[in-house]
Amino acid sequence: MIMPFExxxxxxxxxxxxxxxxxVERGGWRLVLKxxxxxxxxxxxxxxxxxxxxxxxxxxxxxxxxSALLMEFIPGRLxxxxxxxxxxxxxxxxVADWLAGFHxxxxxxxxxxxxxxxxxxxxxxxxxxYGIDFELSRIGRPEEDVGEALAxxxxxxxxxxxxxxxxxxxxxxxxxxxxxxxxxxxxAFVARSLREAAGFRPAQRxxxxxxxxxxxxxxxxxxxxx
Numbered sequence: 087m088i089m090p091f092e093x094x095x096x097x098x099x100x101x102x103x104x105x106x107x108x109x110v111e112r113g114g115w116r117l118v119l120k121x122x123x124x125x126x127x128x129x130x131x132x133x134x135x136x137x138x139x140x141x142x143x144x145x146x147x148x149x150x151x152x153s154a155l156l157m158e159f160i161p162g163r164l165x166x167x168x169x170x171x172x173x174x175x176x177x178x179x180x181v182a183d184w185l186a187g188f189h190x191x192x193x194x195x196x197x198x199x200x201x202x203x204x205x206x207x208x209x210x211x212x213x214x215x216y217g218i219d220f221e222l223s224r225i226g227r228p229e230e231d232v233g234e235a236l237a238x239x240x241x242x243x244x245x246x247x248x249x250x251x252x253x254x255x256x257x258x259x260x261x262x263x264x265x266x267x268x269x270x271x272x273x274a275f276v277a278r279s280l281r282e283a284a285g286f287r288p289a290q291r292x293x294x295x296x297x298x299x300x301x302x303x304x305x306x307x308x309x310x311x312x
Contacts, residue, residue, distance in 0.1 A: 090154035094119060104221070109159065116159040117148055126221035127153055133199070133220040140191040143184070143216045162212030169206070169242050175253055180215040181206065181235060182257045186264030188217065189228050193267070197225050204231040205238040228267050232258065233275025236307070240276070241283055241290075246297055251306060258307060277302040 087096075093112045096119075100107040106121040120130075127150075134157075137144045149156040168177040185204060192199030201208075202222035210216045236254045240246055254276075262268060277298040284294035301307075 090121060090151040091119070091149050091156050094156075110156075116161075118145065118157045118159050119154065120157065121154045122221070124221075127151075127155060129223060130219075130221040131155060133223045136192070136199075137188065137217075137220075142188050142191060143214050144220070145216065145218060160210045160212050160216050160218070162210045162216075164207055165209040165211055165215070166206035166238075166242065168211065170244075175256070177206075177211060177215075178239060178253055178257055179260045180211070181209055182260040183264050184209065184215050184217055185228075185231055185235065186261045186267075189231070189267060190265045193265075194225075196227065198228045198231075198267075200224055200226045200228075200231050202226075202231070202234075204234045206235070206242075227275075228265070229269050229272045229275045232261055232269060233272050233277075234279045236272070236276045237279030237283065240297070241280060241294060245290075245293070254307060271308070273301050273305040273307050276307065 091112075094110040094117075095112070097109040097111055097116070100109065100118075105123050108119045108121075110117050110119045131147060131150055134144050134147055138146060145160055146158040147155060148158060165177050165181060168174050181204075185201065188201055189198040200223055201217060201220065202224060203219055208217065208219045210218060236257060239254055239257070240250050244250070258269060258272065280294045280298035280301070284291040284298070287294065
């Protein structure tokens with residue numbers, strides 16, 4: 087591999103379906119190198135700079151190349167590592183707080199700047215909670231990010247457990263309180279995200295499609311807030 091920046095030593099490669107992402111070292115400092123397989127480098131860089139300026143916790147850009155970013159390494163664990171632990175409620179509500187702050191900072195009328203791909207794998211639990219991976223960020227409805235996060239909570243182990251529904255409701259309430267945004271029709275966006283997940287998980291496709299239809303019909307997150 088030809089390094090896009092000087093003086094880097096690769097320590098390991100992170101899992102990524104879209105790009106090549108590495109933990110690297112330079113001058114005794116650990117950093118993250120992201121090499122893009124598409125043209126989204128500028129979009130991510132722009133969002134990171136704007137978020138940092140607004141006080142949102144995201145990695146700092148160290149160096150920028152034509153098709154690569156060198157970023158601050160945030161030590162910690164991914165938020166989804168806590169899914170089956172006693173800290174899941176704390177971590178999930180932390181994600182709700184983060185999304186609320188992000189949307190509030192970049193709100194225009196009924197639209198916000200979406201994080202996109204707002205799943206727990208894209209948040210790091212360190213001294214605080216940090217958001218990562220912004221190449222798909224765009225303007226849209228806040229329910230899109232929230233629906234994606236809720237779908238991820240529901241369709242990960244233990245899948246669709248009763249206490250997950252309660253956690254999703256707590257997530258919505260925490261988000262609305264922090265953002266000042268009243269969510270509308272979030273059930274439809276949860277269902278949409280479940281259907282999208284079904285396309286990548288053939289072994290669970292039937293269950294995910296069935297649950298998506300149930301949520302769309304019963305609207306549990308709208309009904310319990312009336």
